[in-house]
Amino acid sequence: AWQLPALVWPYLHRSGRYAERLALGRTALAAARRLDDPLATGRTLNDQGHAWSTVGDLPRALRHYEQALDQVRAAGAPAVEGQVQANLGALRFFSGDYAEAADHFEDALRLLPAEGPDADDWTVRLCEVSLAAVHAFLGRFDAARSRAERLLAPELGLHDGILGCSLRNVLGIAHYAAGRPDEALRHFARSLAVSRRTTGFPDQQANSLAGLAAAQQTLGRPAAARRSWTAALDLYRRLPAHYRAPVTLLTSLGFTPPDTRSTGLPKL
Template identity: 50%
Template sequence: LPALLWSYLHRASPQTEGVALGRTAVAAARRLGDLSAQAHGLNDLGHVWGALGELTLSRRTFQRARVLAHNAGDRCAEGRALANLGAYHYFTGRYADAGEYYEQALDLLTADGPETDDWTADLCRTSLAPTYLLLGRYQEASDHASRVLARPRAQRNGPMDCSLLNTLAAAQHALGRPEEAVGHYERSLAVSSRLTGYPAQRAHALAGLAAAHRALGREQRSRQDWDAAHEIYAELPAHQLTSNLPILAAMGFTPPVTTDRRP
């Protein structure tokens, strides 16, 4: 059930259903002695903990999933666990470690024939772009994001496109081309406007636009975009904003003080 309802559960708020269903699924798989099912269930449950901002609990859950998947010989589940551990290290500022996990996951998922999980492999390729950016490898981040955008992927015009466009924009800005960055951010916003359940990507695009417009001397537009981004961030787990602050810093942007509008 967590696998079948993943899209719904990912968008649900609050995540109480995901926690209850995930725990039930893992317990059922454990009673059956099915290591592979346990690993997949733990991967799903780890996502829920991450969505709740419980990053340490999320990491421990993904580590358990990795061990069980490896013992079961389930390359797909192990690749997902490695990708998820990459995301944990990314959100906690350990970018070199994040890159290693993403690359390990890709190696596992693309070894010995076709990919066992195209979506996760695409996610790893997508996630490497902002990782390179945060390691200060701006040209590499730009080139990588452009290549992934151009290649055939399991899902088009979705959250991965937003992430890639946001990274491409930030890299262009960091390379001294804020006007080009504006165009990429606006493309990202156009994609995100057709999506539900991925507000972080929209917030990142708006924050990036605020940085780019300030660099171009458009202070009023910059403030409007930042206020819109902050309003979204205020409803998200704190790590969504804090993980984006180093990217904004690479563009020379310090967010203005904004009053929290939550009651």
């Protein structure tokens, strides 16, 4: 029972079945505790933390992650600790604590093995991609662009997945900050095309659309900017507020979101 969340979370997450995921996680956690197995308990606490983060309850997610760290350290499982550290990095990122997020991502990369039975290539790549985003949110746009371009090298195979969407959005923001809206537009459009083919990640699609709106506005295309922003708003309204951080960054760089009152959608 305690292993079920790890087996089915991709389906539950991508299909938006958050209530079912939380309920399954509670059952799994109770089972792990009955086994008195710290590794099983740590894994289920980590999964529950991610589930609570997804629905926007960051304080509860943090409590689960902190408890998960205690358990996996007691079990002597550095690879699993690396996964928890990666999730803590995402939580700190969503909370706006970007420097602390970077520390967690770096800790995760030190703990996660590069090969062997405990290797977790997805989490390693996720941390590397997340560090590119951290650079952008800390205003280190050249470093963000350099890391994102390196990670988009063809041999890494990240172009057409959700990590590629995130990297394209980072590149879009970096070029927008540098006064190159045409290059920003190209990256945001590429990210949007991929995100529309990838279910379960509406936040990346919303971020692509918001970036498109900013670039289109700067390029003197107000009608297109309004359409992109209205579509972004429609997605953001369905997501927890912490997913809107890219909009705050874009507005700090000069983007003024179009007035959408006539569409019936609230401003962020």
